[in-house]
Amino acid sequence: MSKKVLVLAEARDGELRNVSFEVIAAGKKIAGDGGEVYALLVGDGVGSFSDALIKQGADQVLVAEHADLKTYTTDAYKQVLLQVIEEQSPDALLIPHTSSGKDLAPRLAAKLSSVLYQILSTLNLLEMKWCLLARSTRVKHSRRKV
Numbered sequence: 001m002s003k004k005v006l007v008l009a010e011a012r013d014g015e016l017r018n019v020s021f022e023v024i025a026a027g028k029k030i031a032g033d034g035g036e037v038y039a040l041l042v043g044d045g046v047g048s049f050s051d052a053l054i055k056q057g058a059d060q061v062l063v064a065e066h067a068d069l070k071t072y073t074t075d076a077y078k079q080v081l082l083q084v085i086e087e088q089s090p091d092a093l094l095i096p097h098t099s100s101g102k103d104l105a106p107r108l109a110a111k112l113s114s115v116l117y118q119i120l121s122t123l124n125l126l127e128m129k130w131c132l133l134a135r136s137t138r139v140k141h142s143r144r145k146v
Contacts, residue, residue, distance in 0.1 A: 003031045007024055007026075008095045009024075010098060037058050040063075041062070041063045078108060082108070
C-alpha cells in the first residue's frame with residue numbers, strides 16, 4: 001500500500017547534511033510503490049538545496065524559510081512541522097537522528113498525542129498512521145493499531 005511520507009531534511013552552516021539523504025531513502029521504503037516522499041527544509045536560505053533533495057529521491061520539496069529559522073529552536077521548528085503536518089496529512093513523518101531531531105521528535109509526539117518508541121526493527125512500519133523516526137526511533141499515532 002502506498003503512503004505519503006514527510007521527511008525533515010537538515011541543513012547546518014549553509015550545507016545540506018547527509019542525514020537528509022538517509023531519511024529520504026527510508027521514506028522511499030516506507031512510501032512503497034506509488035507512494036510519495038515530501039522533504040521539508042526549514043531555515044534561512046535553504047531553498048537552494050531543493051534540487052539536491054529531488055536528485056536523491058524526494059518527490060517534492062517543501063521549504064519554510066525565514067530569518068528567525070536560521071538557528072534551530074524547538075518551538076519554531078515544532079510549529080512549522082505541525083503546520084505542514086496539518087496541511088499535508090502525511091501517513092508518516094521521518095526525522096533524522098541528530099541532536100535537533102532527538103529534541104524535536106518527543107515534543108511533536110506529545111503535541112500529536114502519540115507514543116514514542118525507541119525500537120524500530122521489530123515494529124511493522126507499513127501498518128502505522130504516524131511515524132517519527134530518528135533512524136531507530138518511531139512514533140505511531142495512538143489511535144491506530146500496530
